[in-house]
Amino acid sequence: MTFNSFEFLIFYPIVLISYFLLPHKLRWVLLLAASYVFYMWFSAPLFFLILFTTVVSWICSMVIERTDSLAKKRLCIVLTLVTSLGVLVFFKYYNFLAGSVMSLGALFGAEFDLTISGLILPVGISFYTFQTLSYAIDVYRGDVKTEHHFGYYALFVSFFPQLVAGPIERPDNLLPQLRQEHKWNEADAYAGAKRMLAGFFKKIVVADLLATYVNSIYNSPETATGIGVIIASCMFAVQIYCDFSGYTDIAIGCARIMGIHLMQNFNRPYSARTIKEFWARWHISLSSWFRDYLYFPLGGSRCSSFKRWRNVMIVFLVSGLWHGAAWNFVIWGFLHGLYQIIGGLTLPLRERICEKLHINRKSLIYSVWQQVFTFVLVTFAWIFFRANSTADLIHLIKTLFVGWNVPIGEAVNAMGLTLNGAITSILAILCMVLIDRLVPHEEKPLENGAFLSDRVVTHGRGGVLVWTVIAAWLLLLTGDGASSFIYFQF
Amino acid sequence: MTLIVSHPWLAAFYIAAAVIGILTSIVKLPRILGLFELALHAAAIISIFYVKGEIEDVLLFLIFSAAVSLLSAYIKHAREEKK
Numbered sequence: 001m002t003f004n005s006f007e008f009l010i011f012y013p014i015v016l017i018s019y020f021l022l023p024h025k026l027r028w029v030l031l032l033a034a035s036y037v038f039y040m041w042f043s044a045p046l047f048f049l050i051l052f053t054t055v056v057s058w059i060c061s062m063v064i065e066r067t068d069s070l071a072k073k074r075l076c077i078v079l080t081l082v083t084s085l086g087v088l089v090f091f092k093y094y095n096f097l098a099g100s101v102m103s104l105g106a107l108f109g110a111e112f113d114l115t116i117s118g119l120i121l122p123v124g125i126s127f128y129t130f131q132t133l134s135y136a137i138d139v140y141r142g143d144v145k146t147e148h149h150f151g152y153y154a155l156f157v158s159f160f161p162q163l164v165a166g167p168i169e170r171p172d173n174l175l176p177q178l179r180q181e182h183k184w185n186e187a188d189a190y191a192g193a194k195r196m197l198a199g200f201f202k203k204i205v206v207a208d209l210l211a212t213y214v215n216s217i218y219n220s221p222e223t224a225t226g227i228g229v230i231i232a233s234c235m236f237a238v239q240i241y242c243d244f245s246g247y248t249d250i251a252i253g254c255a256r257i258m259g260i261h262l263m264q265n266f267n268r269p270y271s272a273r274t275i276k277e278f279w280a281r282w283h284i285s286l287s288s289w290f291r292d293y294l295y296f297p298l299g300g301s302r303c304s305s306f307k308r309w310r311n312v313m314i315v316f317l318v319s320g321l322w323h324g325a326a327w328n329f330v331i332w333g334f335l336h337g338l339y340q341i342i343g344g345l346t347l348p349l350r351e352r353i354c355e356k357l358h359i360n361r362k363s364l365i366y367s368v369w370q371q372v373f374t375f376v377l378v379t380f381a382w383i384f385f386r387a388n389s390t391a392d393l394i395h396l397i398k399t400l401f402v403g404w405n406v407p408i409g410e411a412v413n414a415m416g417l418t419l420n421g422a423i424t425s426i427l428a429i430l431c432m433v434l435i436d437r438l439v440p441h442e443e444k445p446l447e448n449g450a451f452l453s454d455r456v457v458t459h460g461r462g463g464v465l466v467w468t469v470i471a472a473w474l475l476l477l478t479g480d481g482a483s484s485f486i487y488f489q490f
Numbered sequence: 491m492t493l494i495v496s497h498p499w500l501a502a503f504y505i506a507a508a509v510i511g512i513l514t515s516i517v518k519l520p521r522i523l524g525l526f527e528l529a530l531h532a533a534a535i536i537s538i539f540y541v542k543g544e545i546e547d548v549l550l551f552l553i554f555s556a557a558v559s560l561l562s563a564y565i566k567h568a569r570e571e572k573k
Contacts (some may be wrong), residue, residue, distance in 0.1 A: 108530045205553065424550050427557045434560040436568065464511075464559060467531060468552040 001041040001252045004198030004204060011038070012254065024181040028151050034159040038122070042164070046122040049087060054157045057132040058150055061139045065146040073140060080136040096325035106424045112219070124164035126322055127278045128157055130289055135171045135291055144171045152178055152208055161251040165244070165277055166286035166295040167265040174262070192256030193281040198439045199249030201415045201465055206428045207242035213425070215419075216415045218386050224402040225411040227397055229383070230442045232415065236386050238429055241269065245281070247456045270378075270437055273370035278378060286322070290315050309344065313337040323385070328393050332384040340376055431468075497541045502535035503539045504554060507520065511559030 001007040015034045022030055040047045056436060059204040061075040067073060098114035135156070147153040157391050162168075168367040177352050182188075217232035218222045224232075248265040255262045272278035279287045313334070321331015354361050383400070387393035406414075417425075496503050510527050531552070538547045 011569045190516065205549075421548055422551055424546070424553055427550075427553045431553060431560055434557075434564045438564055460546050464527075464531065464556045466553060466554050468549065471545060471552050475549055 001038065002248065003254075004309050005202065007041065012183075016257060020184050022474070028149075028155050028178065031152060031159065032155045035155065035158040035163060039158060039162040039163060042123040043212050044119070049091075049122050049125070049137075050128055050158060051130055051154075053084050053087060053129065054154050056080060057136050058147075058153050061136055061146050062148070064136075064139055077140045081133065082131055084129050084136075088125055093123060093325045095119055095319075127166050127168055128163060130286075132157055133295065134168070134289060138171055142173075147171070147175055153401060159255075161254040161261055162352050165247050165249070166283075167248060168289050169264045169285070171262060174260075175259045177211070180259075188259050189257050192253040192258075194439055195253030195256060196250050197253075197465055197469070198435050199251075199253060200244040200469045202242035202249065202432055204244030204246075204469050204476065206432045207239045207246060208341060208476050209428060209472065210242075210425060211416055213415050213421070214239055214386070218388065218392070218396070221387075221392045221399065222416065224396065224403065225406045225414065226400055227406075227408050228410045228415050229400045229403070229416070231412070233379050233383050233386075235425070236390060238387075238432070239271070239377070240382065241266070242432055270375055271371060272374050273367060274374060275336060275343055275363040275377060278374055279336070279340075286319070290319055294318060309341045310341050310343075316340070327390055328384045328387050331393075332381050335381045335384060339381075364477065435465075493538065493543050493547045500534075500541070503530065503537065503553065504559060506530055506553040507534065507551070508558045512553060512562045514559065515562035542553065 001011060011034070015030065018030055019027055037048060039050060057080050060080040060178075063076045064073045067076075095115045101116060102112065113150070128455045131196060135144070135147075135153075139146050147156065152175065155178055156169070156171065159174065159178070161167070214236045217228045218236070245266040252262045252264070263285055267279055267281040269282035269286065271283050278466050295311055298314060299307055300311065303311075310350045316337030317330060317332040318333070319336075320329045320331070323329045323332070353359075353367075359366060381398055384393060387396055412422075492502070507530060510523070510530065514523075514527075534551055535548050538551065
């Protein structure tokens, strides 16, 4: 079941009420059972995969803790890496690799079929695999204590709010909170409910509405125009942010009501002034995972310049591949790596140019320019991310540069973008920007016990947002707007 | 918005929703006004359907109301932060 489904509206209140009615020592049982039910709603047989990954990583971690032999510790960590990554690689990348080999063979006239039909990608596998790996590696390094209670560990791996699309939690943040007793707290409940409302608004009102216009271009690239590709790509940039951060907001809100604080995953990424800053604000749990478990072990930036940029490119290629088993995702990752390398290499030159031209790099105008330029770079890369195939991608990029022989009005109409639709989209995006600024990520209590956001998100305003979400949901039910979350496919 | 062109009196609902959205940010209004706000929005939705408008028109009205309300709240919040 997804967060924006009728089943979840029944499931979550039942779990929540039961959670606070049960004594603390039984709560992990309830949450674990609920998490497995939540997961099995997608696919019951694939539940055994997550169970397998959980059992293997837990046993290996226990052995790592109990043995003094370095060789045994290494064997256990390698076993954990091989089994967890092996399962991920098989289910996610086998058909992609097989297809690539077949295409290569076809170049030499060899015809054969290595693909496995019916091989489905287990929901959330990329997320829970990385979560188990971070636990196993941290135990191996001695950074966290081993969790001896299998139930709590299994719950850490499968905690339903963040199971299928993150945030990718770290053991030192989530495990202690799962063990801690949480009493009903009005402040947590209020903050969590507001966060969930913000998430539903972003997903249902903004992302799903924009999806209809994005799909009109990306699902039919042969009829696209240059202006259509630009508008659809900008809309996709907003759509994917609202879709993913909306999911994260709902996940964080769900957990917050139970008194559990999940890590933040977004920090207004389109306010970034550089690509490096963008990745410190976008999908923070994944970028920090890659930083700690791939970039730093490779040497990070504490090596020669060549190795530093090599490490950056490796991280972004792997990140691209993590997002999807297709060459356009790899190219997307490559682009971001290239952006960072070029940005890093040209920084001294750009600073000298600004000095010569007396440009104040701390001025508002310069800051706006940087944000716009970064947005353009990121949005161009999103074309590679969103394209349905390599052929579509080539067509879209070509259209971007040569597809300008249609009047702008006609091109916009061809997307199905009416005046009503355009005004609705602009207002919805404005609401999203304001909500991101008004619903603080961390509720800071004021001196009189109230919360800052109490002043700005009043009950009346909250009511309007609820009605807007309901109206958008009804509209989408009658149309064919997107309903699943984009990041579920990863 | 195209519905307002054919039925200009609907603009009154937009203006009323905007005024209430701005007022709730500027002054502390009595709780009864919350009921009035609810009634206003309900009346607007009913009116839109009465003139054969569709769910898109309802959504546009609600998003407009939310946008004005959130924008005025943000402006007030930004001013307070500056102080």
